Amino acid sequence: MPNYKLTYFNAYGRSEITRWCFAYGGIPYTDERIDIEKWPTFKKELISRGLVGEMPILTVDNRELHESLAIARYIAKMAGLVPKDPLEAAVADACVDSLAGIGFQFRKMIRNNKPLKEFFPKTIDPSGPEFAEQRQNMEGDFGPNVIYPVLRRLELQLQDKKWLTSHGVSWADLLISQQFGFMRRYFPELLDEYPSVQTLVDRVRNIDSIKKWISARPHTNM
Structure with a gap:
């Protein structure tokens, strides 16, 4: 290896x-x-x-x-996380492409365009007054125009399915869990109206190897 x-x-x-x-x-x-x-x-x-x-x-x-x-x-x-069927691999890739884009926008939004070196060391309280503008942005333009359309599409794709593709767990499932689990830290009610997405987020995080990594990794804001 x-x-x-x-x-x-x-x-x-x-x-x-x-x-x-x-x-x-x-x-x-x-x-x-x-x-x-x-x-x-x-x-x-x-x-x-x-x-x-x-x-x-x-x-x-x-x-x-x-x-x-x-x-x-x-x-x-x-790691065996890419579907062997070309079409199923493309479905996973399409999901990853869309999530990578909104993930970048979300991280930029929560730091409120501040330089990374100012944001990294802070302890962020999502319910505190210093996060009020980000909450307003999420409720105003950002959530409805950026996040919720992707969540609605994923909710439809995941209904009555354990994983996104017939391959079984794929890197797209891992990214769904990683990205929306991170967003849920700042907006705890984010997935309440998307039960299939929420179930997948938690299912991935309960995979033994992923659960072990999450418990051991360094905690950061971003």
Whole structure:
């Protein structure tokens, strides 16, 4: 088996789905986390090596792979989380593409466009006054225009189904659970009207390997 190293911030962000795939597959790897204060220096180092100056980075032996979804898809394949049927694989990919987009927008919204270095160290109380603007955004434009349309579509897709595809559990199921479980931390009632999605979110989080990872991982805001 290759030696894997995943390099990213000390955050969930664009790498947490890959970490879940590693955990599900029982695949050993080095979880390298770059402190936000050290990022400018590390970025210059990457650029000096002819790299794009972005994270995450997956190092596979001596080769480096960029782009978060490409990284996650690769590890998902290694973990047996990509459907073998091409159409079912495409259904999973379509779900992942849509969730990755709204996940980025959601994280930007909850930090209220503040720089990451200001947001990372804070302890966020979603019920506190400092989160009032984010709650207003969620109830106003953001929820109805960004989050709820995706939830309605997923609710229809998941009705009377254990997993999104006939393959069984896939990386799309893991991302549904990871993304909406994270959003539910800030908006506890988010999934109340989407019982099929909520059931899937909890089902994935109760998979032994995923449950173990969630209990052991560093806690971060993002």
